[in-house]
Amino acid sequence: MKKPIFFILYLLLSLNVNAQTPALIPQPVELKMTDAKNASLLDSNTIVFISDSGLLNAANFLNNYLQQYYGFRLKVTQHKNELKDKTIWLLADPVAYSSLKGYQLMTQGKSLTIHAATAENIFYGIQTLIQLLPVEKGSKHLQIPAVAITDYPHFAYRGMHLDVSRHFFDVAFIKKYIDYLAMHKMNYFHWHLTDDHGWRIEIKKHPELTRIGAWRNGTIIGLYPGTGNDGKRYGGYYTQDEIRDVVRYAAERYVTIIPEIEMPGHSMGVLAAHPELSTTPNVPIQVAQTWGIFNKFNNVLLPSEATFSLLNDVLTEVMDLFPSPYIHVGGDECSKIWWGQSEFCRNLIKEKGLKDMNGLQSYFMHRIEKFVNSKGKTIIGWDEILDGGITPIAIVMSWRGETGGIQATKQHHKVIMTPEKYMYFNHAQFEKEDSLTANKYVPLQDVYHYDPISAQLNSQEAQYIWGAQGNLWSEYIANPAKAEYMLFPRLDALSEILWTPKAKQNYHDFRERLKTQFKRYDLMNINYSKRYLQPY
Known part of the structure; x- marks a missing residue:
């Protein structure tokens, strides 16, 4: 029996x-x-x-x-x-x-x-x-x-960002990154190509931008303020042929690449090649070697005709390379103290009848936006572009919390939510991390429980929330293995809050499903923190 x-x-x-x-x-x-x-x-x-x-x-x-x-x-x-x-x-x-x-x-x-x-x-x-x-x-x-x-997806915009200025990642890893996004049903890749720490895109009309601006003469050691500088020349950039190859690769995976060219701040990379476009044209400028924004060191672009001429050249080539209808133009953390010390800027404010330095930034961004719009494209900017006012078609990426995004919806701007508290994956996943990270804490559960539609929005305002995006800034991410470690499994959580209906989201169930996902990552040789395998 x-x-x-x-x-x-x-x-x-x-x-x-x-x-x-x-x-x-x-x-x-x-x-x-x-x-x-x-x-x-x-x-x-x-x-x-x-x-x-x-x-x-x-x-x-x-x-x-x-x-x-x-x-x-x-x-x-x-x-x-x-x-x-x-x-x-x-x-x-x-x-x-x-x-x-x-x-x-x-x-x-x-x-x-x-x-x-x-x-x-x-x-x-x-x-x-x-x-x-x-x-x-x-x-x-x-x-x-x-x-x-x-x-079917919950949000139309499901994005992920990668900073390649602070640390450079080769084309092979960029393609792998795009595959990761595609496998999680993400459809936008925000490629942060320029910043204080390096200019990463070839511009044919201005080869000096990569010849000079793509290289720094050293990098801070350890967590800011650091324990010194390694003194090693560091850099790299993507040729236009490489850019076209990556754009084609992404399109085959239904991922739209949004390139970012930072302005008017975060511009030490371009100012190293063109100090005459700064507020101190006779002072040599180097590509930044330390992290952070410091008014004493981080000069900004002068809103002069020479500056706009160069930026128009740059944006023309960028828009020719990227079929995306959107171009990210930065707009964040502009150290306006430099404009305040500039006689040219003070005179321009009077000449244009501007109210203050915020008005000057608005003037700067309007000039750029008008040019981008003339090419049939729309600008995206960090929420600082709201300072002084922008045109209704500009898209706002809200990173300083949700306030900027909420304000933008009330002005009927399309909004991408990416608040640092929940969406910055360069921050630690655990209170005691396995390796060096930015000195803040964004655990997996906080990512999963984030709702891009704030409770402060009414139903009409909520319609302007296009979606959300995770950001991976690379100050302390120097190689692909570390990038994967910081990305996974927070990318899984992000994909679920952007794709799955709110009513079906359940963190406990998600953690159970991660067990199988980790086996798949083992199969694919993807690096992730094994600490998530422990009971929680």
Whole structure:
């Protein structure tokens, strides 16, 4: 009698395992477990059918993942007569699926179907399919659970930032970073290309910007104020061909790159090459070697015609390289004390009838915005661009808390929430960190519990919240492994609050699903803090 009992127990256990809800991040809008007999088996004999060539990006992403981690690829076809028993159907039709906000995914025995109105939403369905795959490397037969998923994003803007000025990251890592965003259904990459600590983008008309501005003669050691300076020449930049390559790569993953050219502050990189554009034209300027903003050292761009001429040249080349409709122009932490000491600036304020230095910054940003708009683009700026007023179409990125974003919604500006308290991933994840970080604390649970729509907003104002963004400033992030450590798993939390409906967000459940996600990161050789594996 023992054998039948053991067999029944084994069968029940197997059914329970098969019926387990997949640990998906971000959590889909609706996920139903269906008849276990509808589970799919994916292997090298499976064929991917695409309804049109526009779905090749999604199919290629899946194939690249399968090749890298399981050692095989799938045949992709648009011809139904080539199909065999096992098929992944990728079906995009703006008419037939016009009512879908996102995508639907369903496993049906030997076939798996993802359908949507757009190729972009099919791509998001592929990211979910990848998370349905086993997390053991090298398996040639991949069991996919029987599910029916309906899914679409909570916010339209789902962004992540990377500062490459303070520390430079090569193209290979930038592409890997974009892959990380794509796999978490993020759709905007804010590329912080210039700052006090280095100018990182080739400008053909002004090669001196990279020849001089891309290099500093030393870097602070340790946490500010530091224990000295390493005295080592440091720098790097991206050629325009490299930029085009990265832009193409991101577009294939439905990630829009928003380039940032900082102004009028955070400009020591450009002023090292052009000290004549500062408020002290006869004083040599070096690319910054220490972190932070200090009025005594951080000179700013003079609002002169020569400055605007150079910036117009720069922005023209930048806008030619990046098809994004948005250009980030900084606008934060401008040390206006330098303008106050400048006779030219004092005279300009009188000439233009400006009220004060905030008015001068507004004049500066209006000049830049008018030029950008003339090229068919829209500016994004940190919330300081509100000082003195901006045009209604400018987009505000609120980092000094939520106040700027709230103020901007009342003025009917589109807003991206990125408050330092919740969205700065360069800050420590733990009160006692494993390595050197910025001296603040942004734990995983705070990221997860952040709501970009403030309780202070009424329903009309809330409509102007476009989404949110995490920021990764690189003062203490000098290599890809450290960048990954600071990014994961806070990127998981960010992706869920931006994609998953508020009513379905649950931190305890999220932490449970992270256990599977960490196994996937192990499979992908992604660095993350192992402390999250401990009970909490």
